[in-house]
Amino acid sequence: MTQQLPQIPSTEPELAGVRNFRDVGGLPTVDGRRVRHGRLFRSGHLAHATAEDASFLGGLGLHTVFDFRNAADRRLDGLDVELPGVRNVSIPLSDPADGSQFWHMVRNGDVEQLRSILGDGKGTDRMVASYRSIIRDRTAEHSRVLHALAEDSVPALMHCAAGKDRAGLSIAVSLLAVGVEREAIEADYLKSNDAHRRYKVKRSDTSADGMSAEVMELLNPLFGAHAEYLEAAFATIEETWGSTDRYFSEGLKLTPATRDRLRDRLLDEAR
Numbered sequence: 001m002t003q004q005l006p007q008i009p010s011t012e013p014e015l016a017g018v019r020n021f022r023d024v025g026g027l028p029t030v031d032g033r034r035v036r037h038g039r040l041f042r043s044g045h046l047a048h049a050t051a052e053d054a055s056f057l058g059g060l061g062l063h064t065v066f067d068f069r070n071a072a073d074r075r076l077d078g079l080d081v082e083l084p085g086v087r088n089v090s091i092p093l094s095d096p097a098d099g100s101q102f103w104h105m106v107r108n109g110d111v112e113q114l115r116s117i118l119g120d121g122k123g124t125d126r127m128v129a130s131y132r133s134i135i136r137d138r139t140a141e142h143s144r145v146l147h148a149l150a151e152d153s154v155p156a157l158m159h160c161a162a163g164k165d166r167a168g169l170s171i172a173v174s175l176l177a178v179g180v181e182r183e184a185i186e187a188d189y190l191k192s193n194d195a196h197r198r199y200k201v202k203r204s205d206t207s208a209d210g211m212s213a214e215v216m217e218l219l220n221p222l223f224g225a226h227a228e229y230l231e232a233a234f235a236t237i238e239e240t241w242g243s244t245d246r247y248f249s250e251g252l253k254l255t256p257a258t259r260d261r262l263r264d265r266l267l268d269e270a271r
Contacts, residue, residue, distance in 0.1 A: 015053040019044035020163035020197040029179040033267045039154050044163035047078035062086045064153040068093040068166035093166040108204050114218040123221030128232045135236045143252040150261040162199030164192040178263045192225040
């Protein structure tokens with residue numbers, strides 16, 4: 001599939017039906033290069049994209065959309081809108097049963113249930129454990145993504161439901177593979193906390209009690225981007241494989257030649 005590289009606008013759009021969209025172009029690497037604009041995008045799901053959103057996305061010259069949602073996510077929000085000429089690749093990064101239970105709790109749990117499940121730091125612990133598990137147990141999926149990017153899949157858009165966790169980790173792994181500075185990866189990850197980017201929490205009980213400050217605070221660990229989550233993922237790489245390079249070579253089965261192709265696909269020319 002041959003794609004014409006588009007003209008990328010200098011200002012970031014605020015799409016009406018797609019949360020948390022952005023181009024990760026411009027991020028610096030440790031060797032002085034930068035991620036090329038118009039090559040790698042991230043967002044929340046595309047199921048509610050308006051016609052104007054779809055027109056904008058269709059003008060990006062995308063080759064591939066990677067959807068990291070599971071079946072429970074898709075039942076809740078729906079399938080992505082179709083973008084003409086774009087390949088859609090579904091790579092679930094969490095178990096559908098866990099997803100069903102998760103969304104039921106978010107939508108229907110009363111404050112007592114939420115306190116018992118998420119209170120006293122249990123929400124944060126859940127998220128840290130999830131990030132660690134995705135890094136440790138989803139090496140085949142991340143390997144598939146990176147090999148696809150190295151071969152023919154850019155420009156690419158990665159998304160999950162909110163565009164924060166599964167997409168955030170997959171973007172982080174992709175950026176780490178081409179040598180982007182960890183501080184820059186974290187800064188991009190934390191942009192998901194911006195008010196216009198955050199996932200809109202849907203609750204069955206929309207009363208003052210159901211949407212109280214306490215309920216929102218209990219849910220915040222699940223819907224906020226927190227540096228400690230990403231730090232846990234990076235720590236898991238070091239603890240499990242000993243180094244980032246071994247994670248990519250042994251965990252994700254990337255050869256040096258494949259990582260070079262990734263750099264060629266995603267980065268500006270070396271100076």
